[in-house]
Amino acid sequence: xxxxxxxxxxxxxxxxxxxxxxxxxxxxxxxxxxxxxxxxxxxxxxxxxxxxxxxxxxxxxxxxxxxxxxxxxxxxxxxxxxxxxxxxxxxxxxxxxxxxxxxxxxxxxxxxxxxxxxxxxxxxxxxxxxxxxxxxxxxxxxxxxxxxxxxxxxxxxxxxxxxxxxxxxxxxxxxxxxxxxxxxxxxxxxxxxxxxxxxxxxxxxxxxxxxxxxxxxxxxxxxxxxxxxxxxxxxxxxxxxxxxxxxxxxxxxxxxxxxxxxxxxxxxxxxxxxxxxxxxxxxxxxxxxxxxxxxxxxxxxxxxxxxxxxxxxxxxxxxxxxxxxxxxxxxxxxxxxxxxxxxxxxxxxxxxxxxxxxxxxxxxxxxxxxxxxxxxxxxxxxxxxxxx
Numbered sequence: 001x002x003x004x005x006x007x008x009x010x011x012x013x014x015x016x017x018x019x020x021x022x023x024x025x026x027x028x029x030x031x032x033x034x035x036x037x038x039x040x041x042x043x044x045x046x047x048x049x050x051x052x053x054x055x056x057x058x059x060x061x062x063x064x065x066x067x068x069x070x071x072x073x074x075x076x077x078x079x080x081x082x083x084x085x086x087x088x089x090x091x092x093x094x095x096x097x098x099x100x101x102x103x104x105x106x107x108x109x110x111x112x113x114x115x116x117x118x119x120x121x122x123x124x125x126x127x128x129x130x131x132x133x134x135x136x137x138x139x140x141x142x143x144x145x146x147x148x149x150x151x152x153x154x155x156x157x158x159x160x161x162x163x164x165x166x167x168x169x170x171x172x173x174x175x176x177x178x179x180x181x182x183x184x185x186x187x188x189x190x191x192x193x194x195x196x197x198x199x200x201x202x203x204x205x206x207x208x209x210x211x212x213x214x215x216x217x218x219x220x221x222x223x224x225x226x227x228x229x230x231x232x233x234x235x236x237x238x239x240x241x242x243x244x245x246x247x248x249x250x251x252x253x254x255x256x257x258x259x260x261x262x263x264x265x266x267x268x269x270x271x272x273x274x275x276x277x278x279x280x281x282x283x284x285x286x287x288x289x290x291x292x293x294x295x296x297x298x299x300x301x302x303x304x305x306x307x308x309x310x311x312x313x314x315x316x317x318x319x320x321x322x323x324x325x326x327x328x329x330x331x332x333x334x335x336x337x338x339x340x341x342x343x344x345x346x347x348x349x350x351x352x353x354x355x356x357x358x359x360x361x362x363x364x365x366x367x368x369x370x371x372x373x374x375x376x377x378x379x380x381x382x383x384x385x386x387x388x
Contacts, residue, residue, distance in 0.1 A: 009039060016041050017109050021101070023047070024067045024076070031067055031076040031086075038102055040109035054103060061095040068094050093148060100146030115145045116153045123167070123196055130193070139168035159195070166192040220333035225357070227339045227346075242323045243360065246285025249323060251315040260285045261312045266292035268308055269301050289341075306355060309345075313356075313363050327364050328371070335360045 007018045018039040024031045025047050034047035043051045048065050060066040070089035077083045093101070104114035113121060119141035126134040142164055145153060151160045165176040169184040182188075225243045234248070235241055242249070246262040258264035262285025267276045275295035282288040298304070317324040337356035339346035345356045369376055 007037060009043075011041070016043075019105055019109065023098070024070065026064055026067045029074060031070060031074055033076065033078040036066070036102070038105045038109070040106065042106055044102065054099065054106075057102060058095075058099055061098065066098075068098055093146075097146045097148050100144075101149070104146070104149075115141070116149065119145055119153060119164070123164070124200070126167070127193070127196055127200065135167065138164070142168050154199070163192040163195045167196075215332070218332045218334050220331035222336055223330040223333040224336045224338060225360075227341075240326065242320075242326050245313075245356065246288075247323075249316055249320050251312065251319055253312065253315055256280070260288075261309075261316050262286075263288045264312050264315075265305075265309060269297055269305070270295040271298050272296055306359075309355070310359055310362070313359050314366070317363050317367060324367050327360060328367055330364065335364075 005020050007020055008015050009018060010016070016039050018037055020035045020037045023034060023036040023046065025034055026032070032047070035045075036047065037045040042053050044053060044057050045051055046057055046060055046066050048060055052060065057066065061068065068091050070086050070091055072086055072089060074086050074089075075083065076086055100115065104116070107114040107117075119138065122134070122138040122141040126138050142150065142153075142161075150164075153161050153164060162175075165178075166184055166188050169176045171184055171186060171189065174183055175181045223240065225240055227244070228241065230241075238247070241247055245265070246260050248260055251258055251261065251264060253264055253268075256264075256267075258267060258280050263280050263282060266288045267279040269292055270276055270279070272295060275291070279288045279291045279295065282291055317327055335357040337346045337354055337360070338348060339356070340348045343349045343352040345354075346352060347354050347357070366376065
């Protein structure tokens with residue numbers, strides 16, 4: 001049950017998603033508390049040296065190097081954190097259960113149905129065509145779920161997995177997993193089937209629901225604003241190119257005007273009036289950035305730059321209605337801004353924060369609110385007290 005513990009590793013520049021859980025490994029007469037790390041490509045690091053796979057993990061379990069049975073009185077260590085001896089130890093899983101967990105995690109990391117998902121798919125098939133063959137398939141899939149996880153299969157802590165166990169038990173036989181328990185009758189089978197049909201309806205309603213304030217995820221595909229160079233000049237007519245910060249679009253901020261957002265940003269980053277004017281007069285936004293590298297920077301610019309960029313982008317799209325329409329046309333799409341010169345403002349590295357893209361989404365929302373007639377003071381003000 002590790003799905004909320006996420007990690008990853010890099011393989012030739014590709015991010016391989018992973019997850020982890022605690023395990024004990026054994027070396028000689030000492031148990032070591034460590035992490036079992038599972039990756040989407042099937043690689044497993046069980047803390048015994050190097051990567052292995054499911055078969056390799058099974059071998060480590062067979063040899064006792066990965067331990068699911070703990071010996072009373074044995075020494076244990078959490079490496080440099082603590083050491084102790086076991087007193088009446090018990091383990092929550094055996095080797096088969098652990099292997100089942102790991103196999104499920106690999107499926108989930110690859111967005112495939114895990115053993116529980118496959119069982120529930122078999123139930124749906126049975127409901128659509130309730131034959132004995134399909135019921136037997138449900139039984140096979142149920143038994144593939146790691147034993148300690150079966151109780152969670154339906155996500156129902158009142159009924160637990162009882163409806164599943166009724167369904168897979170032959171009529172007239174004791175309930176699966178309860179040798180001396182109640183016998184499954186036609187009525188109990190019918191009640192279990194009714195339970196699943198009610199669940200089916202509830203799930204469909206849940207999946208179809210839309211929160212009162214709108215969808216939870218973007219309905220439009222991601223909008224990528226690429227960093228491009230046009231030696232022969234900007235495209236005419238331009239498309240999403242107008243959303244680049246160095247696209248020529250004169251903006252007025254306070255008492256000053258600038259040829260583009262890029263010019264304004266770099267000019268305002270310096271407290272020196274001479275450098276400010278020189279940067280603002282640069283032929284292109286790119287040239288403004290190169291000049292700014294030589295200029296002194298405002299104190300605490302790093303702390304203020306996000307607010308400054310917000311004002312500049314708001315000025316651009318409130319002062320240029322056609323460009324605002326281009327931004328609005330992206331609907332609710334996630335905006336990805338590509339500029340390999342800055343991991344802070346764009347994408348392009350694992351730690352990139354894409355702040356330009358995120359701010360464009362905010363400005364787009366403000367524009368949409370204004371278009372809808374929702375009065376928000378922040379939408380209408382384009383002045384700024386920022387000055388060189």
